[in-house]
Amino acid sequence: MECIEFTIEENRPLTRKVNLLRLAGNTAAITRPGQFVSLSLPGFFLRRPFSVCDRDDHGITLLVERVGEGTSLLHTLPAGTALSVLTGLGNGFTGGVAGDSPLLIGGGTGLSPLFWLTKELTAQNTKPTVLLGFRTAADVFFEEEFCALGIRPLLFTEDGSAGRKGLVTDALPEIPCSMFYACGPEAMLRAVCESSSGPGELAFDVRMGCGFGACMGCSRATTGGMKRVCKDGPVFRKEELLWDA
Amino acid sequence: MGRLNVNLCGIELDNPVLAASGTFGYGYEFAECYDINLLGSFSFKGTTRDGRRGNPLPRIAEAPSGMLNAIGLQNPGVDEVIRNELPKLREVFHKPVMANIGGQSALDYAETAEKLSREEQIGWLEVNISCPNVRCGGMSFGTDPKAAAEITRAVRAVTDKPVIMKLTPNVTDIAAIARACEDAGADGISLINTLLGMRIDLNTKKPLLANTTGGLSGPAVFPVALRMVWQVYEAVRIPIIGIGGIDSAENVCEMMLAGATAVQVGAANLRDPLACPKIIADLPEVLDRYGVKNIADLIGKAHE
Numbered sequence: 191m192e193c194i195e196f197t198i199e200e201n202r203p204l205t206r207k208v209n210l211l212r213l214a215g216n217t218a219a220i221t222r223p224g225q226f227v228s229l230s231l232p233g234f235f236l237r238r239p240f241s242v243c244d245r246d247d248h249g250i251t252l253l254v255e256r257v258g259e260g261t262s263l264l265h266t267l268p269a270g271t272a273l274s275v276l277t278g279l280g281n282g283f284t285g286g287v288a289g290d291s292p293l294l295i296g297g298g299t300g301l302s303p304l305f306w307l308t309k310e311l312t313a314q315n316t317k318p319t320v321l322l323g324f325r326t327a328a329d330v331f332f333e334e335e336f337c338a339l340g341i342r343p344l345l346f347t348e349d350g351s352a353g354r355k356g357l358v359t360d361a362l363p364e365i366p367c368s369m370f371y372a373c374g375p376e377a378m379l380r381a382v383c384e385s386s387s388g389p390g391e392l393a394f395d396v397r398m399g400c401g402f403g404a405c406m407g408c409s410r411a412t413t414g415g416m417k418r419v420c421k422d423g424p425v426f427r428k429e430e431l432l433w434d435a
Numbered sequence: 436m437g438r439l440n441v442n443l444c445g446i447e448l449d450n451p452v453l454a455a456s457g458t459f460g461y462g463y464e465f466a467e468c469y470d471i472n473l474l475g476s477f478s479f480k481g482t483t484r485d486g487r488r489g490n491p492l493p494r495i496a497e498a499p500s501g502m503l504n505a506i507g508l509q510n511p512g513v514d515e516v517i518r519n520e521l522p523k524l525r526e527v528f529h530k531p532v533m534a535n536i537g538g539q540s541a542l543d544y545a546e547t548a549e550k551l552s553r554e555e556q557i558g559w560l561e562v563n564i565s566c567p568n569v570r571c572g573g574m575s576f577g578t579d580p581k582a583a584a585e586i587t588r589a590v591r592a593v594t595d596k597p598v599i600m601k602l603t604p605n606v607t608d609i610a611a612i613a614r615a616c617e618d619a620g621a622d623g624i625s626l627i628n629t630l631l632g633m634r635i636d637l638n639t640k641k642p643l644l645a646n647t648t649g650g651l652s653g654p655a656v657f658p659v660a661l662r663m664v665w666q667v668y669e670a671v672r673i674p675i676i677g678i679g680g681i682d683s684a685e686n687v688c689e690m691m692l693a694g695a696t697a698v699q700v701g702a703a704n705l706r707d708p709l710a711c712p713k714i715i716a717d718l719p720e721v722l723d724r725y726g727v728k729n730i731a732d733l734i735g736k737a738h739e
Contacts, residue, residue, distance in 0.1 A: 230707075235501050235654075235706060259497070396492055396493070397494075397495050399495040399504060400705040400708075404460045404465070404704060405457065405458060405504065406457075407494045407506060408492065409489060409492075409509055416509055416511075435488070
C-alpha cells in the first residue's frame with residue numbers, strides 16, 4: 191500500500207451511468223489484475239474503492255458507476271484535478287493457473303478487473319471466453335475495447351435489447367471452462383458459483399471503510415473464518431466462500 | 436523528558452497521541468506504512484471472551500464530515516488474540532499497548548480482562564461499556580451508573596493494571612457515569628465512543644446499514660467529544676483520554692485544554708493511514724505557535 195497523488199487525465203462518459211477515468215501517477219504498487227485503488231474525494235470523509243481496469247507505467251484506468259453522492263461528484267471532476275490515492279490494495283487474481291480455457295464473467299462495472307486480466311491472458315497466448323452482462327443495450331460498454339484485444343465478448347442483457355436475452359449464468363453450462371474469473375454484483379457471483387462445477391475466483395465489490403484491513407468494515411464469512419474483502423480479498427476462491435453465514 | 440511527554444495512569448508516554456480501538460486493527464497494517472513506535476501507544480481491536488463475526492454488511496456509511504460504522508465487535512476471541520495477534524504485534528510495536536475489551540456480562544469482562552492482564556506487553560485495559568452496535572451488553576452498561584460501576588469493579592478485581600473505562604456519549608449525564616466508574620476503582624476514563632446514528636439509501640429506500648443504526652465518528656463529533664471531556668474533567672480526578680473526531684495537532688491541544696491527559700485518533704486513520712504520524716510531527720510547531728513549553732501544561736488549562 192502507498193498513499194500518493196494521481197491527476198485526472200481523462201474523465202468521459204461511456205454510458206448514462208458509467209464513466210471512464212484515466213489517472214496519471216506512479217503505478218508501481220499495482221501489480222495484479224483484481225487489485226484496487228481508493229480515492230479521496232473533495233468534500234467526502236471516506237475514500238471510494240475502485241478496481242483497476244487497466245494500468246501502464248504512467249497511470250491507471252478506472253470504470254466508475256454513478257451510485258451515490260461520491261461517485262456523482264467523481265463524474266464531474268475535470269482533467270487536471272489531483273486526488274489522493276491509496277494504491278496497490280488487495281490481493282488480485284491468482285496468475286498462472288487459468289488453464290487452456292479460462293472463462294471470464296463480468297456484470298456491469300464488474301468487467302473492470304477482467305479487462306486487465308484479459309490483456310494479461312492474451313499476452314500469454316491464452317484466449318479466454320468473456321461473458322458480459324448488462325441491464326439493457328443502453329448500459330453496454332467496453333465491447334470494442336475487448337475486441338481490440340482480439341476477444342469478442344458474449345453479451346447478455348436482461349431485456350434482450352443487446353446480445354442474448356437473460357443472465358450471464360444462463361450460458362455457463364454450455365461453455366467449457368478450465369477456470370472461471372468473475373466480478374459483479376453479489377447475486378451474480380453466487381449464481382456463477384452455483385451453476386459452475388469447475389474451480390474459480392471471484393472479486394467482490396462492497397462498501398469499505400479504510401480499504402487496507404484496519405476497520406473490519408467489509409468482512410465476510412469464509413471457511414477460514416471472517417476475512418476482510420479489502421485486505422484478504424477482494425478476490426476469493428470459490429470453495430472458501432460461505433454464502434449464507 | 437521531552438516536551439511531548441505525558442503520564443497516563445503511571446505509564447510515561449513519548450507523546451499523548453494514541454490510535455483508537457477499532458480503527459487500527461492490531462497495528463500491523465499500519466506498520467507497513469510507518470514505524471508505529473512513533474505513537475504514544477494504541478488501543479487494539481475490541482476483544483471479547485468468545486469470537487464474534489460481527490454484523491452483516493453493509494457496516495459502513497458516509498456521513499457529513501464523518502462516517503457511520505456498525506461493525507459489531509468482530510474479533511476472534513481473547514484466546515485467539517493472545518495466541519495469534521499479540522505475538523505478531525510484539526514484532527512491530529515495542530511499547531506498552533492498550534487492550535480494549537468488550538463483553539455481555541460482568542463475568543465476560545472479568546474473564547477477558549484477567550487473561551489479557553497476564554500479557555506483559557499490555558499496559559492498560561480499556562473497558563468498552565459503550566459499543567452502540569451489539570445487542571447484548573455494550574452500550575447498555577455505559578448508560579446506567581450502577582451497571583458502569585459493576586463492570587468497573589468486576590475488571591478492577593482481576594487486574595493490577597490501570598483500568599480505563601470507555602464511555603458512550605449517548606447519555607443524559609456523562610459526568611454521573613464517569614463519577615460512578617471512578618468511585619468503583621477506575622484509574623482513567625476514555626471518551627467518547629460513537630454517537631448513535633443512521634442513514635437511509637435513496638435507491639433502496641431502506642436503512643443503508645444492515646444493522647439499521649451505527650455509530651457516528653469523524654470531525655462531525657469533535658465538538659461533542661470536547662464538551663463531554665470538559666464536563667468529565669470537572670467531575671473526576673482520574674486522567675481522561677479524549678476521543679472523537681481528532682484530525683490535527685490543533686485538535687489534540689484543544690482536547691487537552693478541555694482536560695484530556697492523552698487523546699485517541701480514530702476515524703482519521705481510516706481515511707489517511709498516516710494521520711497519526713502527521714499529527715505527532717505537527718505538535719511541536721503548534722506548541723511553539725501558541726507559546727506552550729510542554730504539552731502537559733495544557734491539561735485542563737481551559738478550566739483555570
